[in-house]
Amino acid sequence: MVSLKRIAAELDVSYSLVSKVLNGRLGTTGVSAKTQDAIRKKARQLNYVPNRLAVALKAGRKGAIGVFFHHLGTPGSDLSDRLLKGLAEELDKIAVRMWLRFFFTDEEFAEACDSRLKSEVDGLIVTGVYHPGLWKKLRELEESGLPVLTLFNDVPEGSSDERVTSVRVCYETHGYLPTRHLLELGHRRLACVATFESRTAGFERAHREAGVPIDRRMIIPTKGFLMEDGRFAVERLCKLGQMPEGIVCQSDAQANGVINELMIRGLRVPDDVKVTGVDNSPLAEDSIVPITSMTSEMRRAGHRAVKLLMQKIEGKAVESVVYQPKLVGRTSTGMPVLRGVDRSLLE
Structure with missing residues (x-):
C-alpha cells in the first residue's frame, strides 16, 4: 500500500503537508496551488488509498x-x-x-x-x-x-x-412467483410444501389473482426445509388419489426430496409433475433434475x-x-438450463 511518506519523499515535501492536502485540512497553512496539484497528481499516479482505519480512529471511531x-x-x-x-x-x-x-x-x-x-x-x-x-x-x-x-x-x-x-x-414473493409461473404454464392443480407462512401466503395470492381455486388438501404443512420434508409431502399427496400438476416447495432441499420421491414412484419431472424450489443454491443446479428456483x-x-x-x-x-x-428457470418446470451465467449475479 502506498504511504503518505512515499508521496512526500518523491515530491521532496513534508509528510504533514501531504497529509493536510489529501485530507482537506490545510487550514491556515500556506501552500501554492501548484504544490497542492502536484501532491494530488502524485497520489493518483501511485494509486494512493487512504488508510480507512486511521481515518476512523482520527474521527473517534473504532474501524x-x-x-x-x-x-x-x-x-x-x-x-x-x-x-x-x-x-x-x-x-x-x-x-x-x-x-x-x-x-x-x-x-x-x-x-x-x-x-x-x-x-x-x-x-x-x-x-x-x-x-x-x-x-x-x-x-x-x-x-x-x-x-x-x-x-x-x-x-x-x-x-x-x-x-x-x-x-x-x-419471502412472500418466494411463494408468489413460482406459483404464478406454474399457473401461467396452464396448470391448475398445484400443491404447496408449507413451512413459512409468508411463502404460503404468496402461493395463495397467485391463485387469487389468477382466479384459480386452491385444493386445501394439497397444502402440506412441514416443520423443516430438508429433503425428508419434501419426501413426506409427496407421501401425503399420493394418499389423495390424484397427484398435482406442480409442487411449489419452500427450499431447494425440499424440492430435491420431492423429485427423488416422485421418481421412486415412477413419476417424471417435469413431464408428469413440475417442481420449484427456493434459494437458487448448488442443490438446485446439481439436482438429478435441475430445479427452477427463487434467488435468495x-x-x-x-x-x-x-x-x-x-x-x-x-x-x-x-x-x-x-x-x-427473482425466478431462475431450469428443467424441473420445462425451462432450459442456464449455462455460462455468473452465479454471483443471481445471489
Whole structure:
C-alpha cells in the first residue's frame, strides 16, 4: 500500500503537508496551488488509498462493525456463506473490520451485548434467523448511541422489529412467483410444501389473482426445509388419489426430496409433475433434475446492509430496504438450463 511518506519523499515535501492536502485540512497553512496539484497528481499516479482505519480512529471511531449472526439455511443451501460473503466484501471495500459473534437464543444475544460491545464497534448488524424477542434490546442499543441494523430471514409485516432499520428479502414473493409461473404454464392443480407462512401466503395470492381455486388438501404443512420434508409431502399427496400438476416447495432441499420421491414412484419431472424450489443454491443446479428456483438475494442484501449501517454511523437518515427475489428457470418446470451465467449475479 502506498504511504503518505512515499508521496512526500518523491515530491521532496513534508509528510504533514501531504497529509493536510489529501485530507482537506490545510487550514491556515500556506501552500501554492501548484504544490497542492502536484501532491494530488502524485497520489493518483501511485494509486494512493487512504488508510480507512486511521481515518476512523482520527474521527473517534473504532474501524469495526459488529455482526451478530444466527446461522440459517439447510446443509448445501449456502445461505449463510452468501450472506457472510456479502457483508465481508463490502466491509473489505472500505477497510472496516468485522467483529463476528454467533448466537442461537435471545439469551445468548443478550450475553453478547456486554460492556465491550460499544468499546469495540461503531455499529451493529444482527442477522440470520429471525428473533421476534430481540426488538426491545435492539432499541435499547440504539438509544444508547449504537447504530443498529437487522438483516433477518423473514420479518412479518407490521412487526415491532420494523422500528429498527432493516434490510430484508420479501419471502412472500418466494411463494408468489413460482406459483404464478406454474399457473401461467396452464396448470391448475398445484400443491404447496408449507413451512413459512409468508411463502404460503404468496402461493395463495397467485391463485387469487389468477382466479384459480386452491385444493386445501394439497397444502402440506412441514416443520423443516430438508429433503425428508419434501419426501413426506409427496407421501401425503399420493394418499389423495390424484397427484398435482406442480409442487411449489419452500427450499431447494425440499424440492430435491420431492423429485427423488416422485421418481421412486415412477413419476417424471417435469413431464408428469413440475417442481420449484427456493434459494437458487448448488442443490438446485446439481439436482438429478435441475430445479427452477427463487434467488435468495443474501449476498446482495449483505452488501446493502453494510452501506446503510455506515450511513447511519455517519449520522445520515436511512430507510429500510426490501429486496424482491427473482425466478431462475431450469428443467424441473420445462425451462432450459442456464449455462455460462455468473452465479454471483443471481445471489
